[in-house]
Amino acid sequence: MEWTLSTDVVVIGAGAAGLAAAVSARDHGAEVILVEENFDIGGHAMLSGGRVQLGGGNALQAKFNIEDSPDRIFSDWTDHRRGDARYNDRDLVRAFADECVPTFQFLLDNGVTFIEKPIVTPDASTVPRVFVTHEWHVPGEVIAPRRNRNGSGLVRRLVESARKKGVQVLLNHEMTQIVRDGSKGGRVRGIVAEASDRDIAIEARKGIVIATGGHTGNVNFRRMFDPRLTEEYQQAGLPYSFQGADGELAAMDIGASLWATGAQTSEVGPAITKTRHVGCRWGYLSLYFETDSPVFHLCKATGLTVTDWQEAILVDQTGRRFWNEIDASYDFINAAMGNRGDTTKLNGGGPIWAIFDADAVARQNWKPEPPHVDPDGYFASADTIFELAGRIRNPYQKQPIAGSVLQETVNRYNSFVTSGVDSDFNKPVPLHPIAKPPFHAAWSTPILHDSLTGLRTDTHAQVIDIRGEVIPGLYCAGESQGGFAQHGLGRCLVFGRIAGRHAAQRNS
Ligand SMILES: Cc1cc2nc3c(=O)[nH]c(=O)nc-3n(C[C@H](O)[C@H](O)[C@H](O)COP(=O)(O)OP(=O)(O)OC[C@H]3O[C@@H](n4cnc5c(N)ncnc54)[C@H](O)[C@@H]3O)c2cc1C
Numbered sequence: 001m002e003w004t005l006s007t008d009v010v011v012i013g014a015g016a017a018g019l020a021a022a023v024s025a026r027d028h029g030a031e032v033i034l035v036e037e038n039f040d041i042g043g044h045a046m047l048s049g050g051r052v053q054l055g056g057g058n059a060l061q062a063k064f065n066i067e068d069s070p071d072r073i074f075s076d077w078t079d080h081r082r083g084d085a086r087y088n089d090r091d092l093v094r095a096f097a098d099e100c101v102p103t104f105q106f107l108l109d110n111g112v113t114f115i116e117k118p119i120v121t122p123d124a125s126t127v128p129r130v131f132v133t134h135e136w137h138v139p140g141e142v143i144a145p146r147r148n149r150n151g152s153g154l155v156r157r158l159v160e161s162a163r164k165k166g167v168q169v170l171l172n173h174e175m176t177q178i179v180r181d182g183s184k185g186g187r188v189r190g191i192v193a194e195a196s197d198r199d200i201a202i203e204a205r206k207g208i209v210i211a212t213g214g215h216t217g218n219v220n221f222r223r224m225f226d227p228r229l230t231e232e233y234q235q236a237g238l239p240y241s242f243q244g245a246d247g248e249l250a251a252m253d254i255g256a257s258l259w260a261t262g263a264q265t266s267e268v269g270p271a272i273t274k275t276r277h278v279g280c281r282w283g284y285l286s287l288y289f290e291t292d293s294p295v296f297h298l299c300k301a302t303g304l305t306v307t308d309w310q311e312a313i314l315v316d317q318t319g320r321r322f323w324n325e326i327d328a329s330y331d332f333i334n335a336a337m338g339n340r341g342d343t344t345k346l347n348g349g350g351p352i353w354a355i356f357d358a359d360a361v362a363r364q365n366w367k368p369e370p371p372h373v374d375p376d377g378y379f380a381s382a383d384t385i386f387e388l389a390g391r392i393r394n395p396y397q398k399q400p401i402a403g404s405v406l407q408e409t410v411n412r413y414n415s416f417v418t419s420g421v422d423s424d425f426n427k428p429v430p431l432h433p434i435a436k437p438p439f440h441a442a443w444s445t446p447i448l449h450d451s452l453t454g455l456r457t458d459t460h461a462q463v464i465d466i467r468g469e470v471i472p473g474l475y476c477a478g479e480s481q482g483g484f485a486q487h488g489l490g491r492c493l494v495f496g497r498i499a500g501r502h503a504a505q506r507n508s
Contacts, residue, residue, distance in 0.1 A: 172196060
């Protein structure tokens with residue numbers, strides 16, 4: 001291989017894990033190149049709420065007299081009664097628990113600042129462990145501005161520090177291959193990356209850190225864990241940050257193994273969620289792209305925010321209701337992904353549509369027109385329900401909805417409003433009939449969020465192959481790493497920092 005560039009450590013992906021890895025490798029004396037496929041840094045972390053879960057007795061916990069310890073973290077995240085902890089690799093949780101406090105300090109040392117108020121979240125376990133980063137101060141550099149995208153402060157501060165320390169950041173460079181000497185026992189040598197005008201090969205004299213952020217956007221890959229996850233389910237984070245499983249695939253091409261795969265389908269946690277913003281393609285719960293977002297031209301619509309599911313019914317690809325709309329538990333998701341007799345599509349439940357009328361629009365003060373909705377396949381209106389059914393056209397809607405079926409669904413629901421009892425799905429006291437034209441249909445298909453499984457690593461974040469041996473020089477952290485099904489930034493930052501440090505300390 002002829003190398004275009006040469007360095008000690010190559011980090012792939014400039015999100016939470018990759019930035020931590022790059023800074024940490026540099027702090028330990030390595031030359032570092034960080035490659036990022038996007039036009040800007042940050043990945044999902046840029047869009048995140050910046051709620052960082054790093055407990056164990058860190059400086060801010062101490063300030064609020066919150067008693068915590070690494071042992072307590074370990075016990076919380078290995079508790080067999082918790083569905084999100086049950087399948088965790090105890091060795092990885094132990095390493096995480098022991099490295100939380102130093103990782104929190106590492107963030108402070110690199111300029112990250114936190115709002116001084118502990119947040120209690122159910123997934124943060126038995127004591128408050130979450131503190132929120134300040135949002136980045138330049139609104140034009142926050143990808144979803146004015147919507148508490150506090151993770152922007154985390155990633156912008158880290159990249160600022162990385163650059164100051166001498167990390168070379170290559171944007172618009174997509175890793176397409178990891179180069180290894182032979183297969184069994186051989187060490188990794190470098191990567192190939194594609195830029196718009198050239199392919200480059202970068203030699204990594206010490207190590208390569210995969211921090212590409214997970215797999216939820218790769219339909220083929222995600223169906224390994226759950227065959228129902230067919231193409232209609234969109235990925236949170238788009239259209240800014242794509243989780244394409246690139247790191248997992250490149251590592252598996254050279255022998256890497258996955259780990260704790262049961263965690264992806266454990267039916268708890270945020271792997272797949274209900275939408276909140278309907279009538280646009282990507283309506284993930286907390287993520288709302290305003291019209292001044294730099295990626296708004298790709299989003300095309302903000303969506304209509306549903307604060308009360310009394311305002312609409314939800315129907316499947318055949319035009320029938322399938323569950324109590326108010327429920328947000330996994331039972332709802334399960335029902336949405338069920339097959340109710342569509343013989344043309346046996347896996348995956350197909351698109352889900354919110355159906356509502358002019359009175360709901362008035363009550364909610366919605367504006368059912370662009371840029372709030374996307375009429376190009378994700379929103380339709382008509383003066384009759386029958387006509388509305390015919391206007392629902394979308395690439396994922398394999399068959400048109402029959403007007404008579406949708407009309408029957410609405411008639412039946414309206415009868416439940418009159419009687420006060422939903423005898424099909426037990427929605428608590430259905431309140432509003434769907435009666436006043438115009439009628440609307442808005443895309444409301446569940447949306448994927450976290451990758452909770454990925455590559456097998458040891459506690460130093462070294463990738464393990466399918467025979468259980470370390471692949472020398474290859475590391476993985478973040479949502480591409482398997483074995484620890486914790487939502488979000490905490491584990492990504494911890495293992496990113498561990499990976500960068502270990503890679504830097506390797507002999508060339
Ligand atoms: C809307 C939203 C809100 C969230 N809020 C929170 C929160 O408040 N608290 C919390 O703890 N977690 C939150 N999360 C989750 C958290 O942001 C992620 O778990 C975390 O960012 C994952 O870190 P990562 O480094 O693995 O991936 P990312 O941060 O996504 O970074 C991966 C990077 O790799 C790049 N990449 C991918 N493939 C390639 C390739 N082939 N070549 C080069 N680069 C590549 C991507 O473009 C991306 O920039 C949120 C996520 C979302 C989407």
